[in-house]
Amino acid sequence: MLAGWLAALIAALATLPSLVHDLGAPSLEVPGSPSAAAARLLSKGFPDLGDEQMIIVFESSAWRAAEVGYLRAAQTALAALAAQPGVGAIHALPSTPGQGAGSLYVLAGLHGNEHARQQRLPTQRAVLQQMLARASGGRMSAYLVGATPVFSEVRDIDLRDLPSAELVALPIAGVVLAMGLGTLGAAWMPLAASGLVVAVTAGALRLMSAATGWSLDTLTLTVACTVALGLGLDYALLTLMRYRQARGEGADPIAATASVAATAGRTVCWCAGAVAVTAASLLVVRAPLVRAMAAPAMVAALVAALAAVTLVPALLAEADRLIERGRLPWPRGAGQSRRWERWSRHLMRSPGRYALATGVLLALATAPLAGIAFTINFDRPSLAATEAGRGLAQMEREGVASMSGVLLPHRPGAPPVETQALAAALRADARVAVAVAADNGRDLTTLTVLTRVAADSAELRALHKRIRDELVPHLLPGQRVLIAGPAEMLADLEAECLSRLWQVAGLAVACSLMFLIGAFRSVVLPVKAVVMNVLAVSAAFGLLAWAQPGGVVNAVLPVLVFTLVFGLSMDYEVFMVHRMAEHYRRCGDNAEAVRAGLIGSARTITLAATVVIVTFASLFIAERAETRQLAFAVVVAVLLDATVIRLVLVPAVMRLLGRFNWWLPGCG
Template identity: 35%
Template structure:
């Protein structure tokens, strides 16, 4: 009986080949839907909800919206600036009045208040007791500020920002003959600007990633048709995923970073999965098998590994739901969708394409052959080098194990110094209203958009509490520029603390934590619930949530990886080794990311300080994706070694054969994935750059130092203990039952015993 004849994946592959015309038609329709829906999808992109579910800042927002309705559930600052006119000039007065008249009636605007102006000795006409204490904040006589209360959820507010920005700026310019300009500042406007920058980067990233991946495949495979097959599978997977997102865009809104991540992951794993299956298919053809027998064998062996890899990635992404920040739920759903679609394409579309193009897979034009010889040498020569390296490594495993481990641990040393936060992205957002406004306020009153709100709730119609001790304690804090208070006369008192820095500053985050843990508990009136909110509190909650849940996610992924690998590899030692290897690669990648991206410099374009902060979602998502992808390479390498070991029982020969059989494919696949994620470096957004860099570097480390050196060296050192598994009643039987009948030649415990 030929290999894989009774395997379910092999039967599925034959079925896809038999009805390949229908398969091609179905995937073509899915891809066309994706192409047609892409413009609509890009037009509906918005940032996901930035609130942390159940957080203190979320509760504070609800309290402000209910107790102080004119302030809405989000507050923005309108910055009005003129290089020529003072804010008290009649021209500037006309611009202010025009801005209020134009912005006030718009949907989502609940209230507008003019803040104190430099040079205007008259008290402000509205909320005098609250706003006059803030007067010392302002020093620029050419700038005026409006406090704007906004309502609506995050997506609705972001969708409104472009129109609101256009209306207020047009009104101020018209009223001042172009002398006064207006800029809306706040988390909502910043998020909307980042979304636009990410969308503009998307096309540039794809123009780098796709041609680079095709070039790598051409050089590595030296066969144009074979090089295009993985790209075809990846393209069909990504387009089908985007088409699905376009159809459900009203239910599941996507953001720019998710689209970029879906494209990078879909391109990478789509090419990887197709490449491994195709190489096994070509290997079977070279042995003399006919196309149907070859596709059965490839699907039953490498195809099964692809399914395992996809399942591991899917389960790893489930860990992101542990984080209460909505961005992680969106990332999890989007990533899991593209993984599932890619896996389906690998077991349905790929077999049909391979069999249909069988006679063209090995076609090589003379120019490509010469290029391959220049870059890689002849097949025999390359195989000979790999054989010599394998023999050398098998004879000297300890020196290489020690040297590589020490090098990776040294690279990981900076990892504990990683500082999370939100960079101003001044270079990426240069010349946008939000960055122009930030630059103006940074010179004048940087903390005006970072106000920390301490809310004291009390029974309705009870006396206003004495908050003087709290105000005095806040004034004494070195990071507080001004304090004030506001009472609604019924049941809520708000104490406002304006920091000395922009909301993205780490000093402001530290101030929020200090207020929550020390100042408010000590100096707030006793017996009243205290809730701390505001934009700076939101950032603090995000950082707290991501850092706290990091270890939950790490524990989930490690436990999952260990359990799945025990079942798939029928070993306890190999999964433990795989986890340690992945931790080494991830730690080294994070350490190098800190060295490259975490530095404080002043951006020459805007003048804003770049504090070298790394987006808080980057380490968590990178960890999950990296562990999933590194498990792919572990499975492809070790299952090939296992296949040989089950047949021979010779550990050293099995490691050598497995390494020689998969080294080129793993290296090529890793380079392609690294190209896909490395293409994010062309983005101007530091968060995307650090995300792409971390994954690309880790993949290169994993596919070279880990898979080609550490894994085979350690397997040679451990010998027959590689395949040790407890002999608990029923354990070996339940574990071994996961293998298909066509792959299992003998039980692993028996093979080990025979050694």
């Protein structure tokens, strides 16, 4: 068994160089959305503009843009760029009021799918900048700005953040484990198992990517590795604690290992199944950015469960004598059990009072949800030091903050659409810097619109709404209109994530209910579990809204956090209720089963939750705001779930429900 895991680790490590090389940036596209249809129409109507358009920002403090040397250097650099694979037509954009004397903006088309564009970009950028530096004698700079350049910078930021986060999480988790388990010998095993789970999960994802052509992006890898680390620690910890319990009761290593397989092994499999079922609900979202999270979470849960039921028992059997080595000088085991026993007896005497108090606390935490606002933006602080970020900042300073394409298709062979009135109306809008018309001579007329407002701003969305709902219907009655550009891509991604949230939540709840009914042989307990999980997620988002300026939260987070927290909460529910069910089947006394289950699982849950909190809290060092928001939401949700909900509200409610906890139609 150990040899098999060692071989898997070696194979996984061998894939890591190619994994890092082939990683893509997070995708903005939403297949089937209006922005995707507009991009296809523009690519078909103007093939030279490619599948995406980026802006090349030239800047010089030594030369003016009209000088011969400036123009010659720019032309030389652009000619070198045009010769690169994947580069289409290149057109200079008209100057705008407020544009700097040393600034020039050029439009370039990019061919290929998202992954191909991202892979080619570093070479294209290097060629442009090297030729420009040579031709201008270092007097000019050039930046590439657009969806691919910006999100390629995001990719590089994520690649820096992920190893740093893991390096922070592992040693702190080791300290937490040593303190919670009481010996250094016991702490190393979950750490070793979780490290192996992370590596094997990453290797499995690389093989899936190679076999299916699926493009793995950095955000997906970050979430996958963090989930793998958290679940690997959790499941290994549960297995280890059950093993130590069996050894403490007098079982020899072989018998203890068998006991672990019969108890913790079954619990771990149910837990991993709960995570996989919840993660599968992400498949209803059309956006690849979200949809791609499902497989990594499912793979991480599977690998973590396999490690807990095969690798960890094998390690325990081989290293039994090491577990109690390096004992730390504070009480554990019996002393901690006595504290949990006192708490359980106190809670069982006043369950109604504690249920009411925790309910009020969670309601207060949820209250800020009323003021939450969702959006997707470029996260300028994290991009400020990057080339794309500097180019974007220059564009916004000079009033060329974004570019949109207004597409007006017409019958093949018909005259171009008359756009003079529409262009004049747009130029009269304070948000518009330039509006230039063009026709492909066949079936498509376009207006290229340079705006003073940013692509991720509410002002540009309002302008697009005015074009669609007011200007075109009034000035061009009956004319079909589509709008292409990054602003529409962001708007469609936001709309897709938010509109699908209820489908994801409904599917996760329904699947979890069916799954837990089979696990617990009860109807009441699964319903209670789902309600508690929803409370944890709602309270976490309420506190996230309270912590963010203006209550603004990234629109992708609700579906991701809901599935992550729902799956982790199911783990703790299974940890606790399986213990309670074991006692109830033996004694038939609900109050005693609840009390014994709380005593038997409280230490495991608190220690496992602390490890997960440490794992996700390590993402607080990330440069990207959405990564930090994700970490905050998961940390708060797990903290509330493992303390207020799991150790107070759940046992209090189960005490109040009595024998109804175990009711299943047709089973008495």
